[in-house]
Amino acid sequence: MLRRKAFKFRLKTDSEIEASFAQMAGCNRLVWNKTLALQKERLGNKEYTLHYVETAKHLKAWKDDPDTDFLKSCHSQTMQQTLKDLDRALKDAFSKKSPKRFPNFKKKGHKDSFRYPQGVKIENRRIFLPKIGWVGFWKSRNIPGIIKNTTVSRQGKHWFVAIQTEYSVTKPKHPSKSIIGIDLGVKQFATLSNGEVIKPESNLKKHSKNLAAAQKSLAKKVKRSSNFNKQKEKVNKIYTKVRNARLDHLHKVSTKISKNHAVVVLENLKVKNMSRSAKGTKEKPGKCVKAKSGLNRSILDQGWGIFKQLLEYKLQWLGGELILIDPKYTSQRCTKCNHVSSNNRASQSSFCCMACGHTDHADANAADNILAAGHAVLACGEFGLPNLVKQELLVASNSVPACA
Ligand SMILES: [Zn+2]
Structure with a gap:
């Protein structure tokens, strides 16, 4: 079985490298925004969105346009990758099974990044990035496998490289025979069908006072002045803190659950729908806007989507x-x-x-229902687990539900 894993390291940059990174990120941001504007216009005209191959033709035209011919100086493959990423994001947004958020325009200084599909080499503690050259990085661990793609991104003041590699491993057998249902909530992060309750990590609440003060002060500053930039840096720092602490919490919880239980049952929640703007539209204003926006924030704060992803891959790794x-x-x-x-x-x-x-x-009642629904899927549905393991799970939990 092939396994993909990403390894992230901080890059050792100087002002020259940082300028090149910023330029590359800028070109890719422009390509993303121009293409997204094009696709939105088509959607507005009730037309199908363009396929990657067609958007690549537009990219070529922009390179020839005197207004945007600086794109020629940017690495072509990263821009093609940006088009592919946008293509994927649009497909995901219109997916019937589990739609994701519609892609947004990118802002300067917010999630600056670009991605290489190939051409990257690693030699000891330095990495070769096409069009940039060799850049040193803080290598904290070994990088097994073949490099599949490489993303350079900015977080606060620093630049990072995320290297995704692929390598083969034998499919493991999960050490546990337990199956568990989990109800995700706002008040409690998760309630397990065995009675265990996991409290939420309310980072945003903890840091929200600082954040509100920092944002208020930012609003008073003259845009793009040096004081504005300094304050912006402060706001970003608080955001990074919140994000890191939350991700850390999600990692800890998902690691523990995936180790203790072979099968985990979750509700297929459409986080996107649940966190849809409560304000509504001009013609059709929403109800209970204040209460709902509070809930929206809590939902987004919990990181359910990320939790699902983490749990899924960790479980797969363990069999x-x-x-x-x-x-x-x-x-x-x-x-x-x-x-009912x-x-x-x-x-x-x-x-x-x-x-x-x-x-x-x-x-707790919901968690039990989720577990029961999971048993029904296990007993009746097409499922990836070997039959023997399925039987063991059903016998171990002492319940064989009827097929729906
Ligand atoms: Zn009853």
Whole structure:
């Protein structure tokens, strides 16, 4: 089985290298924004979006245009990669199964990056980046496998390189035989069907005071003045802190769960839909805007999407699997008698069945329902796990559900 992994290191830059990086990132940002504008215009005219091959023709035209002929000085493959990335992002946004967020225009100084599909070499503690040359980096670990692509990006003041490699490993057998359902929430980050509760890492709340103050001060400064830039740097620093702490939390939780359980069942939540702007449109203003924007922020803050990704790949590495189930009625169904009603939810936190009187914490009830739905998928669905492992799991959990 082939495994892909990314290795990230800080680059050793000087002002000359940083200027080249900024220029490359700038050209790629322009290509992204111009192409996205083109695609949005087509969508506005009810036309299909252009395929990568067609957007590449536009790129060629921009290189010949006297207004944008500076693009000729940029590495072609990184710009082609940008077009491919945008192509992917648009496809993901229109995916029926699990749509992702529609791509945004890129802003200068915000997530500056560019990506090489090939041509990168590594020699000891330095890396060869086409059009730039050899650049040193802080090599904290070995990099196994063949380089598949390389991304250079800026975080705060520093530049980093992320090297994705591919290497083959034998498919492992997960040491555990346990299966677990997880209900993701806002108040509690996760409630497991074995009763375990994982608290949220409310970084944004912890840092939000500092952030609000820093942003307020930024708003008062003259745009692009040196004080403005200094303050902007401060705001970015707080953001980076929040992001790092959250990612750290998600890594810790996903590592622990993937080690303890061979199969994890999650709801296939459309985070994009749940965090859609509560404001609505001019013609159709939203209801409860204030309460919903609070919820939106909490949802985004929890990083459910990232959590799902982390859990999925960690489970795969260990020989386990992630099952995604339909979230329909998981919060309204009684685990004891299967009665479904919105009245079963006495409040946000408590569940009380109107038919049989069964009471439980709402999240715990949901986690049990998610687990049951996962069992149904395991027993009936086409599934990646070997049959033997499937049987062991079903026997171990002492429940063989009927196929729906
Ligand atoms: Zn009941």
